[in-house]
Amino acid sequence: MLWLQKFLLFLLLILMSGILSCAEKSAGEVSLENLPLHHLPDGHFRNTDTLTEPIRDTMEVDSLVPTERTQLRPLPIFRGGEEIWADSSASSVTWIGHSTYCIKLKKLSILANPIFSERASPVQFFFGPKRGSPPGRALDSLPNVDLVLISHDHYDHLDRGSIKDIYKKWPACYFAVPLKVAAILEDWGIPKSQIIELDWWESRIFSWKNLQDKLTLTFVPAHHTSRRGAFKSSRNATLWGGWMLEFEKKKLWFAGDIAMGDGSYYKEIAKKFAPVDVAFLPIGSYKPSRYTRVHVSPRQAAQLHQLVQSKKSFAMHWGTFSMVYERMDDPPKDLARAKKELQIPENDFIIPGLGEIVQIFVYSNLEQKNAP
Numbered sequence: 001m002l003w004l005q006k007f008l009l010f011l012l013l014i015l016m017s018g019i020l021s022c023a024e025k026s027a028g029e030v031s032l033e034n035l036p037l038h039h040l041p042d043g044h045f046r047n048t049d050t051l052t053e054p055i056r057d058t059m060e061v062d063s064l065v066p067t068e069r070t071q072l073r074p075l076p077i078f079r080g081g082e083e084i085w086a087d088s089s090a091s092s093v094t095w096i097g098h099s100t101y102c103i104k105l106k107k108l109s110i111l112a113n114p115i116f117s118e119r120a121s122p123v124q125f126f127f128g129p130k131r132g133s134p135p136g137r138a139l140d141s142l143p144n145v146d147l148v149l150i151s152h153d154h155y156d157h158l159d160r161g162s163i164k165d166i167y168k169k170w171p172a173c174y175f176a177v178p179l180k181v182a183a184i185l186e187d188w189g190i191p192k193s194q195i196i197e198l199d200w201w202e203s204r205i206f207s208w209k210n211l212q213d214k215l216t217l218t219f220v221p222a223h224h225t226s227r228r229g230a231f232k233s234s235r236n237a238t239l240w241g242g243w244m245l246e247f248e249k250k251k252l253w254f255a256g257d258i259a260m261g262d263g264s265y266y267k268e269i270a271k272k273f274a275p276v277d278v279a280f281l282p283i284g285s286y287k288p289s290r291y292t293r294v295h296v297s298p299r300q301a302a303q304l305h306q307l308v309q310s311k312k313s314f315a316m317h318w319g320t321f322s323m324v325y326e327r328m329d330d331p332p333k334d335l336a337r338a339k340k341e342l343q344i345p346e347n348d349f350i351i352p353g354l355g356e357i358v359q360i361f362v363y364s365n366l367e368q369k370n371a372p
Protein backbone atom coordinates (compact mmCIF):
# COMPACT_ATOMS: atom_id res chain seq x y z
CA MET A 1 0.00 0.00 0.00
CA LEU A 2 3.06 2.23 0.09
CA TRP A 3 2.51 3.18 -3.54
CA LEU A 4 -1.06 4.35 -2.63
CA GLN A 5 0.25 6.52 0.24
CA LYS A 6 2.86 8.01 -2.10
CA PHE A 7 0.22 8.64 -4.77
CA LEU A 8 -2.13 10.36 -2.29
CA LEU A 9 0.72 12.50 -0.97
CA PHE A 10 1.59 13.43 -4.54
CA LEU A 11 -2.05 14.39 -5.20
CA LEU A 12 -2.15 16.45 -2.01
CA LEU A 13 1.02 18.32 -3.03
CA ILE A 14 -0.41 19.09 -6.48
CA LEU A 15 -3.65 20.35 -4.91
CA MET A 16 -1.79 22.52 -2.40
CA SER A 17 0.44 24.01 -5.04
CA GLY A 18 -2.70 24.88 -7.01
CA ILE A 19 -4.31 26.51 -3.98
CA LEU A 20 -1.11 28.43 -3.25
CA SER A 21 -0.77 29.68 -6.80
CA CYS A 22 -4.44 30.78 -6.77
CA ALA A 23 -3.86 32.60 -3.50
CA GLU A 24 -0.76 34.16 -4.99
CA LYS A 25 -2.69 35.37 -8.01
CA SER A 26 -5.60 36.82 -6.07
CA ALA A 27 -3.36 38.65 -3.64
CA GLY A 28 -0.79 39.48 -6.33
CA GLU A 29 0.50 42.98 -6.88
CA VAL A 30 -0.92 45.06 -9.72
CA SER A 31 1.46 44.91 -12.61
CA LEU A 32 2.25 48.38 -13.97
CA GLU A 33 2.25 46.94 -17.46
CA ASN A 34 -1.38 45.92 -17.02
CA LEU A 35 -2.56 49.34 -15.92
CA PRO A 36 -5.14 50.93 -18.23
CA LEU A 37 -3.62 53.87 -20.13
CA HIS A 38 -5.50 56.50 -18.10
CA HIS A 39 -4.06 55.15 -14.81
CA LEU A 40 -0.62 56.45 -13.82
CA PRO A 41 1.76 54.29 -11.77
CA ASP A 42 1.55 56.74 -8.83
CA GLY A 43 -2.23 56.22 -8.58
CA HIS A 44 -3.16 59.45 -10.38
CA PHE A 45 -5.09 59.67 -13.67
CA ARG A 46 -4.61 61.35 -17.04
CA ASN A 47 -6.35 62.09 -20.31
CA THR A 48 -5.04 59.72 -22.94
CA ASP A 49 -6.32 61.49 -26.04
CA THR A 50 -4.28 64.16 -27.81
CA LEU A 51 -4.72 67.72 -26.67
CA THR A 52 -5.69 70.01 -29.50
CA GLU A 53 -5.12 73.76 -29.75
CA PRO A 54 -7.66 75.99 -27.97
CA ILE A 55 -10.49 76.72 -30.39
CA ARG A 56 -12.36 79.92 -31.15
CA ASP A 57 -15.05 78.89 -33.69
CA THR A 58 -18.20 80.83 -32.69
CA MET A 59 -16.29 82.83 -30.10
CA GLU A 60 -14.90 86.32 -30.34
CA VAL A 61 -11.14 86.88 -30.33
CA ASP A 62 -9.63 86.67 -26.87
CA SER A 63 -8.61 90.34 -26.86
CA LEU A 64 -12.31 91.33 -26.86
CA VAL A 65 -13.32 88.99 -24.02
CA PRO A 66 -13.99 90.97 -20.80
CA THR A 67 -11.13 91.02 -18.32
CA GLU A 68 -13.37 90.61 -15.29
CA ARG A 69 -15.18 87.42 -14.40
CA THR A 70 -18.77 86.82 -15.56
CA GLN A 71 -21.22 89.27 -14.03
CA LEU A 72 -24.24 87.15 -13.13
CA ARG A 73 -27.84 88.31 -12.85
CA PRO A 74 -30.57 86.08 -11.40
CA LEU A 75 -32.37 83.86 -13.90
CA PRO A 76 -36.17 83.61 -13.79
CA ILE A 77 -37.44 80.66 -11.75
CA PHE A 78 -40.02 78.33 -13.32
CA ARG A 79 -42.84 76.73 -11.36
CA GLY A 80 -45.57 74.26 -12.21
CA GLY A 81 -45.45 70.76 -13.68
CA GLU A 82 -45.30 69.03 -10.27
CA GLU A 83 -48.03 66.67 -11.51
CA ILE A 84 -45.42 65.23 -13.92
CA TRP A 85 -43.25 64.33 -10.91
CA ALA A 86 -46.25 62.81 -9.18
CA ASP A 87 -47.11 60.67 -12.24
CA SER A 88 -45.21 57.40 -11.79
CA SER A 89 -45.52 56.57 -15.49
CA ALA A 90 -43.97 59.89 -16.66
CA SER A 91 -40.30 60.74 -17.20
CA SER A 92 -38.88 64.25 -16.91
CA VAL A 93 -35.75 66.33 -16.47
CA THR A 94 -35.42 69.46 -14.36
CA TRP A 95 -32.49 71.91 -14.39
CA ILE A 96 -31.77 73.03 -10.84
CA GLY A 97 -28.75 75.18 -11.75
CA HIS A 98 -25.15 74.73 -12.98
CA SER A 99 -24.76 70.96 -13.74
CA THR A 100 -27.44 69.84 -11.29
CA TYR A 101 -30.26 67.92 -12.97
CA CYS A 102 -33.13 66.00 -11.44
CA ILE A 103 -33.78 63.11 -13.83
CA LYS A 104 -37.05 61.33 -13.13
CA LEU A 105 -37.49 58.03 -14.98
CA LYS A 106 -40.96 56.87 -14.04
CA LYS A 107 -40.71 56.04 -10.30
CA LEU A 108 -36.93 56.33 -10.23
CA SER A 109 -35.47 59.68 -9.21
CA ILE A 110 -31.84 60.59 -9.94
CA LEU A 111 -29.88 63.72 -9.02
CA ALA A 112 -26.82 64.50 -11.14
CA ASN A 113 -23.97 66.66 -9.75
CA PRO A 114 -26.10 68.18 -6.96
CA ILE A 115 -25.00 71.56 -5.68
CA PHE A 116 -27.53 73.52 -3.61
CA SER A 117 -24.94 75.50 -1.62
CA GLU A 118 -24.35 79.23 -1.84
CA ARG A 119 -20.75 78.82 -3.02
CA ALA A 120 -18.78 76.26 -5.07
CA SER A 121 -16.06 76.13 -2.45
CA PRO A 122 -14.65 74.20 0.51
CA VAL A 123 -15.67 77.10 2.78
CA GLN A 124 -19.14 78.61 2.51
CA PHE A 125 -18.70 81.94 4.30
CA PHE A 126 -16.19 84.01 2.36
CA PHE A 127 -14.37 82.27 -0.44
CA GLY A 128 -15.10 80.77 -3.86
CA PRO A 129 -17.63 81.46 -6.65
CA LYS A 130 -21.04 82.53 -5.29
CA ARG A 131 -24.22 81.52 -7.04
CA GLY A 132 -26.05 84.14 -9.14
CA SER A 133 -29.44 82.43 -8.82
CA PRO A 134 -30.92 80.26 -6.07
CA PRO A 135 -31.41 76.56 -6.88
CA GLY A 136 -34.34 76.18 -9.30
CA ARG A 137 -35.97 73.73 -6.89
CA ALA A 138 -35.30 73.34 -3.18
CA LEU A 139 -33.83 70.01 -2.15
CA ASP A 140 -36.81 69.42 0.16
CA SER A 141 -39.27 69.76 -2.73
CA LEU A 142 -37.71 67.02 -4.88
CA PRO A 143 -39.24 63.60 -5.42
CA ASN A 144 -37.66 60.84 -3.31
CA VAL A 145 -34.01 60.63 -4.50
CA ASP A 146 -32.85 57.06 -5.24
CA LEU A 147 -29.50 57.70 -6.88
CA VAL A 148 -26.92 60.50 -7.07
CA LEU A 149 -24.45 60.74 -9.96
CA ILE A 150 -21.10 62.49 -9.54
CA SER A 151 -18.92 63.26 -12.58
CA HIS A 152 -15.73 64.39 -10.76
CA ASP A 153 -14.46 66.00 -7.58
CA HIS A 154 -14.37 69.73 -8.55
CA TYR A 155 -16.21 71.83 -5.96
CA ASP A 156 -18.91 72.95 -8.40
CA HIS A 157 -19.83 69.27 -9.06
CA LEU A 158 -19.20 67.54 -5.74
CA ASP A 159 -20.57 69.60 -2.88
CA ARG A 160 -20.16 68.40 0.68
CA GLY A 161 -23.18 70.20 2.14
CA SER A 162 -25.51 68.92 -0.60
CA ILE A 163 -24.31 65.31 -0.37
CA LYS A 164 -24.75 65.32 3.41
CA ASP A 165 -28.23 66.88 3.15
CA ILE A 166 -29.32 64.34 0.52
CA TYR A 167 -28.16 61.40 2.64
CA LYS A 168 -29.87 62.85 5.71
CA LYS A 169 -33.17 63.23 3.87
CA TRP A 170 -32.99 59.97 1.87
CA PRO A 171 -30.78 57.54 3.85
CA ALA A 172 -31.38 54.69 1.38
CA CYS A 173 -29.99 56.71 -1.55
CA TYR A 174 -27.10 55.32 -3.65
CA PHE A 175 -24.14 57.39 -4.85
CA ALA A 176 -22.35 56.56 -8.12
CA VAL A 177 -18.88 58.10 -8.30
CA PRO A 178 -15.62 57.89 -10.31
CA LEU A 179 -12.62 55.92 -9.07
CA LYS A 180 -11.14 57.22 -5.79
CA VAL A 181 -14.08 59.54 -5.04
CA ALA A 182 -15.74 56.99 -2.72
CA ALA A 183 -13.23 57.78 0.06
CA ILE A 184 -14.34 61.44 0.05
CA LEU A 185 -18.00 60.43 0.50
CA GLU A 186 -17.12 57.90 3.20
CA ASP A 187 -15.35 60.72 5.05
CA TRP A 188 -18.66 62.60 4.99
CA GLY A 189 -20.50 59.67 6.57
CA ILE A 190 -21.97 57.89 3.52
CA PRO A 191 -21.86 54.11 4.11
CA LYS A 192 -19.51 52.23 1.79
CA SER A 193 -22.33 49.82 0.90
CA GLN A 194 -24.24 52.71 -0.72
CA ILE A 195 -21.38 53.98 -2.89
CA ILE A 196 -20.70 52.57 -6.35
CA GLU A 197 -17.26 53.50 -7.58
CA LEU A 198 -16.52 52.82 -11.26
CA ASP A 199 -13.65 53.12 -13.73
CA TRP A 200 -14.14 54.17 -17.38
CA TRP A 201 -16.34 51.69 -19.27
CA GLU A 202 -17.40 49.80 -16.13
CA SER A 203 -21.13 49.16 -15.77
CA ARG A 204 -23.51 48.33 -12.98
CA ILE A 205 -27.12 47.18 -13.17
CA PHE A 206 -29.48 48.57 -10.56
CA SER A 207 -32.80 47.27 -9.47
CA TRP A 208 -34.90 48.57 -6.62
CA LYS A 209 -37.29 46.47 -4.61
CA ASN A 210 -40.20 48.81 -5.20
CA LEU A 211 -39.45 49.39 -8.90
CA GLN A 212 -39.93 46.99 -11.77
CA ASP A 213 -37.51 48.62 -14.16
CA LYS A 214 -33.77 48.11 -14.12
CA LEU A 215 -31.23 50.83 -14.74
CA THR A 216 -27.85 50.12 -16.34
CA LEU A 217 -25.22 52.66 -15.47
CA THR A 218 -21.91 52.93 -17.35
CA PHE A 219 -19.12 55.35 -16.44
CA VAL A 220 -17.80 56.78 -19.71
CA PRO A 221 -14.60 58.75 -20.46
CA ALA A 222 -14.31 62.52 -20.74
CA HIS A 223 -11.43 64.90 -21.38
CA HIS A 224 -11.15 66.90 -18.15
CA THR A 225 -9.18 67.04 -14.87
CA SER A 226 -9.82 66.76 -11.14
CA ARG A 227 -8.58 68.64 -8.10
CA ARG A 228 -9.82 69.17 -4.60
CA GLY A 229 -7.81 71.05 -2.04
CA ALA A 230 -4.87 73.38 -2.14
CA PHE A 231 -2.14 70.79 -2.61
CA LYS A 232 -0.78 70.09 -6.05
CA SER A 233 -0.83 66.37 -5.24
CA SER A 234 -4.66 66.41 -5.37
CA ARG A 235 -4.49 67.30 -9.07
CA ASN A 236 -5.87 64.32 -11.04
CA ALA A 237 -5.80 62.16 -7.89
CA THR A 238 -9.37 61.02 -8.59
CA LEU A 239 -10.99 60.09 -11.91
CA TRP A 240 -13.47 62.17 -13.97
CA GLY A 241 -16.03 61.18 -16.60
CA GLY A 242 -19.68 61.01 -17.59
CA TRP A 243 -22.59 58.63 -17.03
CA MET A 244 -24.57 56.66 -19.58
CA LEU A 245 -27.96 55.58 -18.30
CA GLU A 246 -29.94 52.84 -20.01
CA PHE A 247 -33.53 52.51 -18.90
CA GLU A 248 -36.35 50.76 -20.76
CA LYS A 249 -34.50 50.86 -24.11
CA LYS A 250 -33.79 54.59 -23.68
CA LYS A 251 -30.26 55.96 -23.39
CA LEU A 252 -29.34 59.15 -21.54
CA TRP A 253 -25.80 60.57 -21.56
CA PHE A 254 -24.87 62.88 -18.69
CA ALA A 255 -21.57 64.18 -20.11
CA GLY A 256 -20.23 65.78 -16.90
CA ASP A 257 -17.66 68.56 -17.21
CA ILE A 258 -15.81 68.08 -20.49
CA ALA A 259 -13.42 69.46 -23.07
CA MET A 260 -13.39 68.15 -26.61
CA GLY A 261 -9.75 66.95 -26.52
CA ASP A 262 -9.21 65.30 -29.89
CA GLY A 263 -12.80 64.03 -29.80
CA SER A 264 -11.81 60.35 -29.69
CA TYR A 265 -13.52 59.63 -26.34
CA TYR A 266 -16.83 60.89 -27.68
CA LYS A 267 -16.46 59.04 -30.99
CA GLU A 268 -16.09 55.86 -28.94
CA ILE A 269 -19.16 56.76 -26.86
CA ALA A 270 -21.09 57.39 -30.09
CA LYS A 271 -19.87 54.10 -31.56
CA LYS A 272 -21.16 52.20 -28.54
CA PHE A 273 -24.34 54.08 -27.72
CA ALA A 274 -25.57 56.34 -30.59
CA PRO A 275 -28.29 57.26 -31.12
CA VAL A 276 -28.89 58.50 -27.56
CA ASP A 277 -32.34 59.68 -26.54
CA VAL A 278 -31.20 62.44 -24.18
CA ALA A 279 -27.86 64.21 -23.69
CA PHE A 280 -26.91 66.65 -20.93
CA LEU A 281 -24.14 68.86 -22.33
CA PRO A 282 -22.14 71.72 -20.77
CA ILE A 283 -22.15 75.05 -22.63
CA GLY A 284 -20.32 77.47 -20.28
CA SER A 285 -16.86 78.45 -18.97
CA TYR A 286 -15.08 78.58 -22.35
CA LYS A 287 -13.79 82.17 -22.69
CA PRO A 288 -11.07 83.16 -23.24
CA SER A 289 -10.16 80.27 -25.50
CA ARG A 290 -7.56 78.74 -23.16
CA TYR A 291 -10.50 77.38 -21.13
CA THR A 292 -11.46 75.09 -24.02
CA ARG A 293 -8.61 72.89 -22.79
CA VAL A 294 -10.97 71.84 -19.97
CA HIS A 295 -14.44 72.87 -21.19
CA VAL A 296 -16.39 72.63 -24.44
CA SER A 297 -17.69 75.74 -26.19
CA PRO A 298 -21.41 75.82 -27.09
CA ARG A 299 -20.44 75.01 -30.69
CA GLN A 300 -18.52 71.94 -29.56
CA ALA A 301 -21.50 70.94 -27.39
CA ALA A 302 -23.68 71.22 -30.51
CA GLN A 303 -21.17 69.07 -32.44
CA LEU A 304 -21.34 66.44 -29.68
CA HIS A 305 -25.16 66.56 -29.82
CA GLN A 306 -24.84 65.61 -33.50
CA LEU A 307 -22.06 63.07 -32.96
CA VAL A 308 -24.09 60.95 -30.53
CA GLN A 309 -27.26 61.58 -32.59
CA SER A 310 -29.02 62.92 -29.55
CA LYS A 311 -32.77 63.21 -29.97
CA LYS A 312 -33.00 65.85 -27.26
CA SER A 313 -30.15 67.70 -25.53
CA PHE A 314 -30.25 69.83 -22.39
CA ALA A 315 -27.68 72.54 -21.66
CA MET A 316 -25.88 72.86 -18.33
CA HIS A 317 -22.80 74.40 -16.62
CA TRP A 318 -23.74 78.03 -17.29
CA GLY A 319 -25.40 81.05 -15.66
CA THR A 320 -25.00 79.86 -12.05
CA PHE A 321 -21.40 80.34 -10.85
CA SER A 322 -19.01 82.95 -12.16
CA MET A 323 -15.82 81.08 -12.91
CA VAL A 324 -14.29 82.47 -16.12
CA TYR A 325 -14.57 85.61 -18.22
CA GLU A 326 -17.43 85.24 -20.73
CA ARG A 327 -20.52 87.46 -20.51
CA MET A 328 -23.55 85.79 -18.95
CA ASP A 329 -25.40 85.80 -22.30
CA ASP A 330 -22.52 84.37 -24.32
CA PRO A 331 -23.36 80.65 -23.82
CA PRO A 332 -27.03 80.94 -25.00
CA LYS A 333 -26.08 83.31 -27.86
CA ASP A 334 -23.20 81.13 -29.07
CA LEU A 335 -25.36 77.99 -28.77
CA ALA A 336 -28.12 79.61 -30.86
CA ARG A 337 -25.54 80.59 -33.52
CA ALA A 338 -23.99 77.10 -33.54
CA LYS A 339 -27.41 75.43 -33.85
CA LYS A 340 -28.18 77.62 -36.86
CA GLU A 341 -24.84 76.91 -38.51
CA LEU A 342 -25.11 73.17 -37.87
CA GLN A 343 -28.83 73.10 -38.80
CA ILE A 344 -29.96 71.69 -35.45
CA PRO A 345 -33.75 72.17 -35.02
CA GLU A 346 -34.63 74.69 -32.29
CA ASN A 347 -36.21 72.16 -29.89
CA ASP A 348 -33.58 69.45 -30.25
CA PHE A 349 -31.03 71.20 -28.02
CA ILE A 350 -32.62 73.41 -25.39
CA ILE A 351 -31.62 75.55 -22.44
CA PRO A 352 -34.43 74.79 -19.98
CA GLY A 353 -35.60 77.36 -17.47
CA LEU A 354 -34.36 77.16 -13.91
CA GLY A 355 -36.69 74.74 -12.09
CA GLU A 356 -38.64 73.91 -15.24
CA ILE A 357 -39.97 70.32 -15.28
CA VAL A 358 -39.62 69.13 -18.89
CA GLN A 359 -41.38 65.90 -19.78
CA ILE A 360 -39.40 63.39 -21.86
CA PHE A 361 -40.34 60.04 -23.39
CA VAL A 362 -44.01 60.67 -23.85
CA TYR A 363 -45.33 57.23 -24.71
CA SER A 364 -48.20 56.84 -27.10
CA ASN A 365 -50.95 54.40 -26.03
CA LEU A 366 -49.60 51.85 -28.49
CA GLU A 367 -46.04 52.11 -27.12
CA GLN A 368 -47.32 51.86 -23.59
CA LYS A 369 -49.17 48.68 -24.49
CA ASN A 370 -46.05 47.18 -26.02
CA ALA A 371 -43.73 48.34 -23.27
CA PRO A 372 -42.15 45.49 -21.28
Ligand SMILES: [Zn+2]
Pocket (backbone or CB within 6 Å): 152, 154, 157, 224, 225, 257
Ligand atom coordinates in the same frame (compact mmCIF):
# COMPACT_ATOMS: atom_id res chain seq x y z
ZN1 LIG B 1 -14.52 70.38 -13.56
Ligand SMILES: [Zn+2]
Pocket (backbone or CB within 6 Å): 154, 156, 157, 257, 317
Ligand atom coordinates in the same frame (compact mmCIF):
# COMPACT_ATOMS: atom_id res chain seq x y z
ZN1 LIG C 1 -17.30 72.68 -13.59
